[in-house]
Amino acid sequence: MTSFPEAFESFALKILSPDLSDAAHLRFQALARQVALEKDRSLDFDGNSSQLIFVGHGATKLVAHASEARDQIVAFHFGGEVFSVPEQDNYSYSVCALRDCSLLTFPADDFLNLAASEAGILRHLLDNTTGSLRRCREKTIALGRKTAAERVAVFLLAMSERIGMEQDGTVLLELPMSRRDIAESLGLTIETVSRQLSLLREAHVIETTGRSGIVLREMGMLKARAGYLRDAA
Amino acid sequence: MTSFPEAFESFALKILSPDLSDAAHLRFQALARQVALEKDRSLDFDGNSSQLIFVGHGATKLVAHASEARDQIVAFHFGGEVFSVPEQDNYSYSVCALRDCSLLTFPADDFLNLAASEAGILRHLLDNTTGSLRRCREKTIALGRKTAAERVAVFLLAMSERIGMEQDGTVLLELPMSRRDIAESLGLTIETVSRQLSLLREAHVIETTGRSGIVLREMGMLKARAGYLRDAA
DNA sequence: GCAAATCTTTGATCGAGATCAATGAAGGCC
DNA sequence: GGCCTTCATTGATCTCGATCAAAGATTTGC
Structure with missing residues (x-):
């Protein structure tokens, strides 16, 4: 302590x-x-x-x-x-x-x-x-303006900036918050967050390990899905 | 000038x-x-x-x-x-x-x-x-958490605080922004904002005059519709 | 290491608000 | 002052995400 x-x-x-x-x-x-x-x-x-x-x-x-x-x-x-x-x-x-x-x-x-x-x-x-x-x-x-898919992508990108560990092109996240927390932060429900993560998993944009681990495999893809004005490099 | x-x-x-x-x-x-x-x-x-x-x-x-x-x-x-x-x-x-x-x-x-x-x-x-x-x-x-009806009520209350003219129990608003602006501020569409204002009008909570004038007749009702934790006096 | 509790994922259905479409009202301009 | 443009309202339908429901994982406690 x-x-x-x-x-x-x-x-x-x-x-x-x-x-x-x-x-x-x-x-x-x-x-x-x-x-x-x-x-x-x-x-x-x-x-x-x-x-x-x-x-x-x-x-x-x-x-x-x-x-x-x-x-x-x-x-x-x-x-x-x-x-x-x-x-x-x-x-x-x-x-x-x-x-x-x-x-x-x-x-x-x-x-x-x-x-x-x-x-x-x-x-x-x-x-x-x-x-x-x-x-x-x-x-x-x-x-105000983004879909569930975009919000989840934005969330992952924001977390990657704040607590991500970069490792040869991919980013490792050890999320301290639960699906419920993510949902309550994004104005969505747990189920919707979970479904969007599953979609990202199926598209091989991310991998999940256990409840809290997430590997961002395709940062470019993720940015493209975040609904930003221009895909900043 | x-x-x-x-x-x-x-x-x-x-x-x-x-x-x-x-x-x-x-x-x-x-x-x-x-x-x-x-x-x-x-x-x-x-x-x-x-x-x-x-x-x-x-x-x-x-x-x-x-x-x-x-x-x-x-x-x-x-x-x-x-x-x-x-x-x-x-x-x-x-x-x-x-x-x-x-x-x-x-x-x-x-x-x-x-x-x-x-x-x-x-x-x-x-x-x-x-x-x-x-x-x-x-x-x-x-x-993140409010319905269209609540958002419109919140908006009217916030405007009443910032640019409202109080007049014996009611508040007069001369809104400088269009329905489109209200919608773009509240994460809604013009149509939804308009429908919610119509509902408030039918419930005699507000009156509208022209495009920009709004009279808040029942502040108590409006607060009750804003979805606040406790109806602050 | 197993059982219980909790959290997450997946599926089926429902509903609030978006979208599409048309009418009606204000205000601007000549 | 009347036309025309723009903005607001109202209605019909559709869709995304919420809700309801159940099964599957992960963690915790003994």
Whole structure:
């Protein structure tokens, strides 16, 4: 298990300015709450303040709860990433562990107050948020205009960029999320996701090993099936 | 027509720090490009750098172009708002005027370099981006998990918050966007949007006047039809 | 190593929304 | 002010993905 100072140091390296005073550094550390979240456990923020989350290691999903039994996965986040959980408005949000995780959580408003005059930190947060926004917009496009087949292809390509291991032309994926998670992220059902994966398997575009392993054999084919404007090389 | 210094001043008031030096102020001004965009005209950024847009007045849509004839409206933006247009990646983006607009555009990277040590400006941008992210996530939930009826209700409620005129219990909307725009924003077709509006009209929840006027008569009913977790008051 | 529980795959049917088609209403232009 | 173009509405049919149902894999626990 990662110890608290260790997890915080990894956060500090990524987000805090290297020339931050020790005193300021300690104030940020005092604000952090370390959470060890076991697989399938989730963190609810009934309290209404927006949170900032740092994923030390592990993999998480950010879930929005619409009316009962209708959850939408808003984003996946992996080790080293920072993201913000909105305060509860029309929906309630929770962060759930796909694998055992170590997280650091900060109340967003307190954090921003502490960082009010730290341009470097704000810049890091801005870059992170802009990245989240870009991914969220791409998801919007997929959910608004793409077929089931295209969404699954887009998902596999996105995962290949984020957690794929390249190996002589093919990409190995060890997916931390279940078919249900994929479906809830893509606005589809488990059955549809499974059928689309089967089609890709039959077309020899992918191979699957067990529940979580996927080999992307034909990246070109996959891109062609993602419904992108132009097949970027 | 708004003159350039005037449009920039309105931007400066919203985003730049009041205690910014005159020299810095001028450097930002030099970076700004003023664009008067007529209704239905759009601004393409084939060039690959991300842009920062300030809407002086008017109304705009941010459109992502997926494969031909499949556009998804990613966001609407109205007078006084700032937003970022991502650089072209898997999709190309354009900003299109719903009404005559005056815009200020900045290359995002140059702007951020200028603002590198201006915590106040970065904070404004961060707040704006976080707001965009929140709205984008809500759209994701709608597109992923909501029925056509719910999406249209959500849309009307969101517009009522942003550009509605309250009048003794009812809200008057003068929509700057067409049915096509609404459909492209909600991941539906024109026909479905029109049918849902007709249903709301028959249920006396809304009234429509001409093409763009809508009166929200029963806000409670509308909220109940939006599929929110709990009917917030 | 076997049994139980869970997750995934496959098949059959159904339905919400898309598509195709036509009519009706607004607004623009001469 | 009337014609014409464009946009919105309404109707009929079709389709993709959801739902319902069952069988097959994979993992877990003893």
